[in-house]
Amino acid sequence: MKTSPFISALTTGENPTTPVWFMRQAGRSLPEYRATKGTTNILDAISEPELAAKITLQPVERYGVDAAVLYSDIIVPVNSIGFGVEIEAGIGPVTQNPYTSVKDLNRLEGFDPVKSTPYVLETIEILKSKLEVPLIGFAGAPFTVASYLIEGRPTRTFEATKAMMHGDSETFAKLMERLAEITWLSLEGQINAGADAVQIFDSWVGNLSAYEYDTFVAPHTRYVVEKVKKLSVPVIHFGTNTTHLLREFAKIPTDGVSLDHRSSFAEAVEILGTDRTIQGNLDPILCLTTEGVMLNEAKRVLVESSSASKYIFNLGHGVLPSTSPQMLEKLVEFVHKNGAELRQ
Amino acid sequence: MKTSPFISALTTGENPTTPVWFMRQAGRSLPEYRATKGTTNILDAISEPELAAKITLQPVERYGVDAAVLYSDIIVPVNSIGFGVEIEAGIGPVTQNPYTSVKDLNRLEGFDPVKSTPYVLETIEILKSKLEVPLIGFAGAPFTVASYLIEGRPTRTFEATKAMMHGDSETFAKLMERLAEITWLSLEGQINAGADAVQIFDSWVGNLSAYEYDTFVAPHTRYVVEKVKKLSVPVIHFGTNTTHLLREFAKIPTDGVSLDHRSSFAEAVEILGTDRTIQGNLDPILCLTTEGVMLNEAKRVLVESSSASKYIFNLGHGVLPSTSPQMLEKLVEFVHKNGAELRQ
Numbered sequence: 001m002k003t004s005p006f007i008s009a010l011t012t013g014e015n016p017t018t019p020v021w022f023m024r025q026a027g028r029s030l031p032e033y034r035a036t037k038g039t040t041n042i043l044d045a046i047s048e049p050e051l052a053a054k055i056t057l058q059p060v061e062r063y064g065v066d067a068a069v070l071y072s073d074i075i076v077p078v079n080s081i082g083f084g085v086e087i088e089a090g091i092g093p094v095t096q097n098p099y100t101s102v103k104d105l106n107r108l109e110g111f112d113p114v115k116s117t118p119y120v121l122e123t124i125e126i127l128k129s130k131l132e133v134p135l136i137g138f139a140g141a142p143f144t145v146a147s148y149l150i151e152g153r154p155t156r157t158f159e160a161t162k163a164m165m166h167g168d169s170e171t172f173a174k175l176m177e178r179l180a181e182i183t184w185l186s187l188e189g190q191i192n193a194g195a196d197a198v199q200i201f202d203s204w205v206g207n208l209s210a211y212e213y214d215t216f217v218a219p220h221t222r223y224v225v226e227k228v229k230k231l232s233v234p235v236i237h238f239g240t241n242t243t244h245l246l247r248e249f250a251k252i253p254t255d256g257v258s259l260d261h262r263s264s265f266a267e268a269v270e271i272l273g274t275d276r277t278i279q280g281n282l283d284p285i286l287c288l289t290t291e292g293v294m295l296n297e298a299k300r301v302l303v304e305s306s307s308a309s310k311y312i313f314n315l316g317h318g319v320l321p322s323t324s325p326q327m328l329e330k331l332v333e334f335v336h337k338n339g340a341e342l343r344q
Numbered sequence: 345m346k347t348s349p350f351i352s353a354l355t356t357g358e359n360p361t362t363p364v365w366f367m368r369q370a371g372r373s374l375p376e377y378r379a380t381k382g383t384t385n386i387l388d389a390i391s392e393p394e395l396a397a398k399i400t401l402q403p404v405e406r407y408g409v410d411a412a413v414l415y416s417d418i419i420v421p422v423n424s425i426g427f428g429v430e431i432e433a434g435i436g437p438v439t440q441n442p443y444t445s446v447k448d449l450n451r452l453e454g455f456d457p458v459k460s461t462p463y464v465l466e467t468i469e470i471l472k473s474k475l476e477v478p479l480i481g482f483a484g485a486p487f488t489v490a491s492y493l494i495e496g497r498p499t500r501t502f503e504a505t506k507a508m509m510h511g512d513s514e515t516f517a518k519l520m521e522r523l524a525e526i527t528w529l530s531l532e533g534q535i536n537a538g539a540d541a542v543q544i545f546d547s548w549v550g551n552l553s554a555y556e557y558d559t560f561v562a563p564h565t566r567y568v569v570e571k572v573k574k575l576s577v578p579v580i581h582f583g584t585n586t587t588h589l590l591r592e593f594a595k596i597p598t599d600g601v602s603l604d605h606r607s608s609f610a611e612a613v614e615i616l617g618t619d620r621t622i623q624g625n626l627d628p629i630l631c632l633t634t635e636g637v638m639l640n641e642a643k644r645v646l647v648e649s650s651s652a653s654k655y656i657f658n659l660g661h662g663v664l665p666s667t668s669p670q671m672l673e674k675l676v677e678f679v680h681k682n683g684a685e686l687r688q
Contacts, residue, residue, distance in 0.1 A: 166641060167637040206606075209605050211608075241585060243588035244588075262551075262588045264554050264555075264588065267588075289511055290507070296510065320501070
């Protein structure tokens, strides 16, 4: 573990090989996942430590990636304390009673990782006894979780979220404060149980303008990051479609930022600095094309990544469910074999 | 017409009032549109000059916007020559026989605006006899049209498009060349019939990386823009989610660029220059909130737009179907009343 390329990429930057892992590497694209999980609801699968650990290990065993990422979901903490949000198959997080006023905060009280999500900590303990690569802890960022709680379901337009953000910013801020605290406590629990690094998933934040992000979101994400930093564990900040927010991301003291396929490395490094690790950014759709196309574009990503002195190969977003595992096997092999040379 | 604030904003930049219009100002959000169009298919409505002219005029009469935009659809030219693409209600452009090889170019031959779409030219002639504000001609950009023809239906991931772009770039380029020629001919026809300016709609281009845009798309959009420029009619380039592409957009000699709500004016002006008109960029979702929220954010947009010396107020993307016309009435009134002062 002490020579983990993944951890080195987040600290010293000295790597004989280029580390690689994939967001959603554990999950629907793997036949062994579908066989293991069967028809179990995702939240139920997460709450069974042996099962969740097995699912987390599957891609590590198959692909030889340089990190495991805890099999989880961004609504796990808020679900555990009874907000009343579930994962509906084929849709995503859904609640019949969205957050509409500060009264709804009473459904977001008392989160304690040991009492509320003991299964998460048990899963991590099992994993730590088996893993030979680092384990990445997992949490949704306050904004992305808030958007589900306010909208009641996945959205592309964030109508209710933006109405509250601009029209009743105090009610919005109270939710964000509460979610920031829950996110931090969840990550603290995961780190105490053995997570070697954490990634904060802010999947939908790219819809916000820089003004909206700076005013209504950044202080809460910053709170989480600053708390985690005190535990001396590296923090990666993930969003998609965030080129226009990188100047705001730069102000948050993360160790790494994960870019989607739209952002250019040169511009990102200029904004984020050379001391911060860049992660990404192959377009996941290319893993559905041909091996030739995928590897050619992976090569381009690796060459362009040279502008970042600290670097972790990844896709720009999660593995798409219809991705062939054989393609990802080839991709890991290619990055391990050619990464260091292409990045020279 | 000679003192049109819309045309001034695209030329001299000298405006006593701030011009405003909305993308999709004609259409589903207007009760008079729904009453006029009834259950007529959109392509049929476009092909009836009296009807299409009436629909184009409706928002001008109701809102007092500073420009009319031709009621049309980006697939009108390719549909007119028999590619075999239709608008499916609630879905969008759909074809049973997508473009898969250069053989399919035989379904994209012989476009001539006078012979293929005489109704478009008739619509413009009717409009020119009635309008007191400029008429904006309408065309889909080659990439966005290509994505529909290759995918066969609207997509969020562009799987087939990217597979062809990277894996068979010649077949992709042949389609883009053909579509660029069709786009130019369509715009030439509209300009000859009386269009006072044109907007090129590249709605989905924001999914591309700067490398993809520069290599596979920019030459074809540039071809269209350079041709139109020879007719001395202003050209506006529209895309959404394009902050990461603005450096590429800057290389194309357009008169104006339309920004969505994500882009900041300061950054856009720095990249696009002060001589180019900026259009946008209120988030259309805010028109579904309250009047107070909407106008407060419109105020912010106007203040921030001061960094652009030439400016047209618009939404960042099209009017959402559930938008109340009363909200847009208030918005036009607000911009006309306060724009000049807020932009000082």
